[in-house]
Amino acid sequence: MTTVTPPVTAQEPATGRRRKAPLSEGARAERRLGWLLCAPAVIVMVAVTAYPIGYAIYLSLERYIMSSPQLTKFVGLSNYGAILSSPFWWHALVVTIIITVVSVGIEFVLGMLLALLMYRTIWGKGGIRTAILIPYGIVTVAAAFSWLYAWTPSTGYLSALFGNAAPLTSTWQAIGVIILAEIWKTTAFMALLLMAGLSLVPEDLLKASKVDGASAWQRFTKVILPLMKPAILVALLFRMLDAFRIFDNIFILTAGNNGTGSVSILTYDNLFIGLNLGLGSALSILILICVAIIAFVFIRGFGAAAPGSSAAR
């Protein structure tokens, strides 16, 4: 499929993106086909995301409340100012960060244990895999209802276990319940990603280190973990970005009451209950910026072989 292009005399390529000679007909046709095949997917993705985001930026610069549309006017950055000086925003941000860090941290530890378990287990590998896929397959909302009723006093077994407790009515206990729901739902996925990374660790290396007298813990920290680093970073990055956007579980469990709302819940409230398109849009853009910062920090700070970069492909 590759064609050799004979070096031609000095013909400056149009855009200067290739410093070699112009492409042959075959290579050009291949390019066109490539772009053509990708075009529909790209068009849909860009149309549904790029344009609305641009529109959201525009909306965020207006005061636009849907119940009184005639008062819409351009107000520049004052929406952002209002948000950044509001304790509601900062509280929601702190709650979101705590939920993200704690649940991803615990999921990582549990997921690693599960991965090691699935990797080593001789019996019931299918059983474990099944058990792990059930949280993945369950609709988040359905699982959230299960937890909601479990923790409701006089209805739930978990509430009864703790003496008819009502953790969903107090801020930090509710956050604990939310974190539990998150961990239950996605530890499976984390375990799967880590198991894929684990399977790349060569068995011989482990055997050799055992022969050299390394203990199980040493084998784990000095051989397995370093070799799993790319997989670990991918798993952590994906999960962190995912957890930051948490919405479903909180919506069902507490609807964000008692100060348990994440930034997504805050945005939803402003948008669909407060009907404030300007503020809601500004909040959305801020969340987008936060997500971008997290991704950036991760990829830069940890030097991950980011998916899509040449190192990974």
Added chain:
Amino acid sequence: MAATTRSKVGWSVANIVTIVLVLIPLVWIISLSFKTTASITDPTYFPVHWTWSNYSGILTTSTFLRPLLNSIGIGLISTFIAVVLASMAAYAVARLRFPGKQVLIGVSLLIAMFPAIALATPLFNIERILGLFNTWPGLIIPYIATGLPLGIYTLSAFFREIPWELEKAAKVDGATPFQAFVRVIAPLAAPGMVTTAILVFLFCWNEFLLAITLTATTAARTAPAALSFFTGNSQFAVPTGSISAAAVVITIPIIIFVLFFQRRIVAGLTAGAVKG
């Protein structure tokens, strides 16, 4: 390496513990769905009084049946279109050479990382203006757009594993291009496409935020969204039983589905991770 009996027992116990922990909430919601309304306030794990009334209640009301239909229809259509588009793009990425491949993968990952609420905000207004609000296309189009990154990522990982030279070998053996494609390539590509379709469908079925923001009535509302707006039979009773029954109905078929295809699903989820 040979495992000692002690370590075997250890792992088996850990296995069992894990399985039990995973099943607890699932069994709970099932048991709730069988509890009579009166015994809902009885915090026993298993029902003392069994009843089918919760199920008969929801399966005969359009406030649940219609959203169920919406979920199925919207899910299937979005999945189909998304997989077709993703296949084309993934084929190009895996087999052809053209600039912008990295950009495509990078952009689609970027889109996968978007907070859904950031999209819901402008989409809400845009769809209102375009008349797409509370319609099937109003959900299908965003679902395709957000399902495409998953599809492209998974499929390009699968397609890259296909030994494309087999196609040439078949042609050398005298097959026409069409025969080569149908007999050699298609069977190799099919598992990847089935897996991707399953993953995308699961994603659409599970989707909640866009479903509640871009719909207003059962005309287009999907099952998870309808579940959160259930008010039950009377306005005073919290419809725990009905909601539980509804939750079970939208979950159990999917779980059976997932268990049936578990090998494929695990392969699909790890394909992206390992190769990418």
